[in-house]
Amino acid sequence: MKQLLFLFLGTLFFSSCDYFDFRSKEEEEEEIVAMVNDQKLFKDDIKSILPENYTKNDSTLLVKSFINNWALKQLLLSKAEENSSLETTNEINKLVNEYRESLLINNYKEMLINQQLDTTIYSNEIEDFYNINKENFKLNEDLIKIKYLHFDHKVVNKNELIRLFRSERIDDLEALQKQQLSFKQFQFNTDIWTSVDKVATILPFSRDILLNKTKYLEKQDSIGLYLISINDVLVRNETAPLSYIKPQIKQMILHRRKIELIKDIEKIILQDATKNNNFKTY
Secondary structure (H helix, E strand, C coil): CCHCCCCCCCHHHCCCHHHHHHCHHHHHHHEEEEEECCCCHHHHHHHHHCCCCCCHHHHHHHHHHHHHHHHHHCCCCCCCCHHHHHHHHHHHHHHHHHHHHHHHHHHHHHHHHHHHCCCCCCCCHHHHHHHHHHHCCCCCCCCCEEEEEEEECCCHHHHHHHHHHCCCCHHHHHHCCCCCCHCCCEECCCEEEEHHHHHCCCCCCCCHHHHCCCEEEEECCCEEEEEEEEEEECCCCCCHHHHHHHHHHHHHHHHHHHHHHHHHHHHHHHHHHHHCCCCCCC
8 A cells, every 4th residue: 555655646746747847858858859969959058049020830830840950960060070181180180279269368368458448549649649640541532511402492582592502701600501491401600521422422513523623513313402612622642631530540540559458468467477487498
């Protein structure tokens, strides 16, 4: 009787293991969806590929494709390992190890750079860098300083807008800026260098016209009226203006600082290792 009681309790315990989040070997086997040689693919491996909202048909096709791709990868890998010479395998392992080491070292260096790199760049530093390397800063595009205005035919004060645009008085410019909500496109800052290619995509003027210093020019089409005033021009291969390449110079200064910082870090690491007898030469 006691034996029957123990048997009943044991059966009850093992049948309720799932309640305590235990899984039997058979249950684990049930979760296998594919096997290639001794490599197994489980349901949990597939869950991550399924989108949040999916239909049964979509999920079936997606899962089938995933399983086939996984199986093909395992079969190819197995064939490759079988047919690779010891020399080839050793060379691959060496490359993998070198790549792993490189990733770890670069990650460590990036962490140190993020912690220690001074990213503050002052204007005089940018100007000094520009003046020293000016001959290397040649334009690979055409630039212009342009003022332009585009408004449609419905504007009632067309003549007044043209007068304000052509004026060089500050108060007229301010009056023009106050009406900017009625403009389709505009730029009034003539101190900014702008790529001719960029301007040509938004204004109906040819490159030849844009590359000529023009005090005032207008053009009308079915969309509206375009007004332009070109104050200055720089063509390809001329020295790039500082204001235009300032972001590029900042990146170059930061890159130089990174290189110098890494050299200092490597020097300190070697010195510390030598001092602590962790690095010795014979």
